[in-house]
Amino acid sequence: MKEFRYIGKPMSNDKVYGKVTGHTVYTSDMQSVDMLHLKYKMSEIGHGMITKIDTSRAWLPGVRAIYTWENTPDTYFDRGRVSNAELAGSMNQERLFDREVRFYGERVAAVVAETAEIAQEACQKIQVEYQPLPLIMTLEESMAEDAPLLHHNGNIYPAPNKPFHESCGNYESVQSDLTVRSETHMGRMTHLSMETQSVRAKYDLGTERLTVWSGCQTSYGIRSTVADYLGLPYSRVRVIKPPMGGSFGVKQEMVLEPLVAYAAYDLKADVICHFTREEQTTGTLLRHNFDAYTETKVTKDGIIKGIKIRMNLEAGAYQTISPSYLRTAGGKLGKTYQCSNIDFSGYSYCTTTPCNGSFRSWGASEEAVMLEPNVNLIAEKLGIDPVELRLRNIHEAYEMDPMHKANIGNAHFREVLEQGRDRFQWEKRKQDCEKKNAENGRYRYGVGVALCSHKTSFYPDLSEIATCTIMLQDDGSFLVNLPVHDHGCGATIAMRKFAAEVLDVDIRLIEVNEADTQYMPYDYGCYGSRTIYVFGRAVIQCAQEILRQGKEIAASKLGVFSTSIHYADSVFWSEQNPEKKCTWKEVWEHAIFDLQKDIYYTCSSNAAENPGTPAAFFAEVAVDTLLGRVDILHCLSVHDIGKAINPDLVHGEIGSGIQQGIGWALREEIKIDPKTGKTLIPNLQHYEVVNAYDMPDYDLLLIEDPEPTGPFGAKGVGEVATAPIAPALGAAVNHALGTHITHYPITPPIILEAIAKKKGGQA
């Protein structure tokens, strides 16, 4: 096989110089002489009607505007949409300000002032009076017949006592030897992107255009929402995606954009809002908490014949994207195992708590943490090794995902499990743990494994289109314009590699411009692990055409047939007469001055495939039975990645998936006070994020067998990296203790309680 010039080579990140020197300008770093600052006042009640807002004391010198429900439009917007075509499917419950307060910490007023300090001080001087209403804190309270309705379209998606339902095959009619039941309870967590939400919007009276800067995942979604909200033509609203300080889903939704854009348009000014950490935690979105019941029907040989799951997903005060999140979690149930009788149903329900929303993996982690503990339970009940049990049930390459009705492509579950088992020394570790546990000491040891998969594109749910433009410049360098949103994990450097590889030029001649709605074609946005796969294909297709054009024009310049043109490393030459050669610069000159033709190309690629991305996580833990603490002694992530385009950056990205997975499994939880609805631990002081000291060393195994439909064989990995972590850690803890803990995160109190129960004989 031909040695690649850039693909698969560690090259560090794009624009890394700016990041190590502090010169990279994130949205939160933007400054201008006449910039105004927006701050908002948070409610101090969990549910109630505003009876009075007194702003008279808040008009401090430097305050330019105060917004409340009384002086802003009574118009709804949808924070999750990616185009206006989505309007029909959305729950559309949110307004800039509402008279009804639905959670503790909700925005009730905003102040725009010359400095952030003035805006903050003015917020404190706004007096709000409320008529309290009853809190709704559980599914039962939300569903009750006499429950106060939080929204015009109710509290429950789809409707009370009519769950969302999706299935394949016929679960009820499945005959089996054994029915295995399990539960999963999951707590809320915060994304903790290091840059908090920051949005800047500027209305320019000279051009009569509104520009929005947001380190977001969907520029076009923002444009459609903001422009519709303000009644402006889309062509006069420009959304630019600057470098972003992490997202993990929190910047997928338009939390601040409508408000900041509204203020900028209203004041004809330049307005910025940069959230504090506390505002970020309560005022954006959290990762969903949920309760699930899982049931499988299994033969005595361990073949899973049927899977049934009931999921109740708490949306928080507004549904936002939660209905879609629920559907997606169920839709992913056919990605890993062959079982073709799957029955999923559930609710997404509103309560008087902060909004839950998009989180890295969009249901794949939830799918894994609902299904995998059950698979481990099957193994335990049948006395079959958990890896072996999975091997009996996995998809083979090119099988159909029965829920999604998409082919899983060149996906290697078997290799992921078998090679992972060997590399991790599963058998040896398992036996060693059991041996050590026989001593009945303070520390108990266990191993755990979990398997899952994810997607790589929106096919077949949406037409999977991505568009790219490449333009040759007069000096022989290239501009690649594509509406990509780099989250920091290497999307733009990958695109540069694709273009440089196909064009066979020095990568320093390739510059990629990220999403800017004014100059680029439409795109849904960068999520769903589609970026590398879908955009990569567009870049390759586009670069191939540029090379074809280059050869044709070189032939014209050299006066030879284009079929006799050879090309390598920026030089074209004629086969017959190798002395006759020219460069991209000369090709450009000939094209412009002699042929009156510029060299550029725009193309859309369509992916009618959605290959699976098998991933497994193996972990060994020591559990301190006295303190309930869990130490991860060793762990291994295995990924069928097709081809690692940025092998160096992938290592870090998978590391972050493990780090977040450990948090979700064992440590991180945002709790809400059931009596007041107040968010406990809204800041970092008591939030148990894994730091450099706690982070275990992790091993990584990439299975690289190119996916034929992928760009140079690549598939997505960013999201699935975090999906198998929690159920594997849960399994390891349960193996260590001989328990069946189902309550995540598995914090020390949960462990101690399980140990006590077990001693009491109730495990």
Added chain:
Amino acid sequence: MKITYTLNGAARTDEVRPERRLIDYLREDLHLTGVKEGCSEGECGACTVILNGKAVHSCLTLVGQIDGGELITIEGLEQGGKLDPLQQAFIDNSAVQCGFCTPGMILSAKALLMHNPHPTEEEIRRAIAGNICRCTGYAEIRAAIRQAAEGEEGGT
């Protein structure tokens, strides 16, 4: 209040409100936006700067406290067009993803190496334990610090 101090190697005098947070002074008055704000309470390390040879949180430091002192921000590490070995090591080890934690991370590591040029693995972990990175598992960051430390040992 008038303060006189050294900023990234150059003497500087300013008229300031001494109770102003150092981070605001650096970002808003001096436009040194390499100093990031991630939590405002000393928990994330994004705002780390080096004051008198020690890594401090500029969100918890008041401007008055830098009077007479020596302050280093991320913008001051590159000297004469040459990156600091730590900055170069962060690039070489692909330790940068979104980059928002990077300035603080590099400065915490810098403060460590200024006092302890040959840190153990444990000392590296401890030195950056207050710097949260959500985009990595810290492995590349630790490798970068190790490389920079070993490089110094080699006299580069």
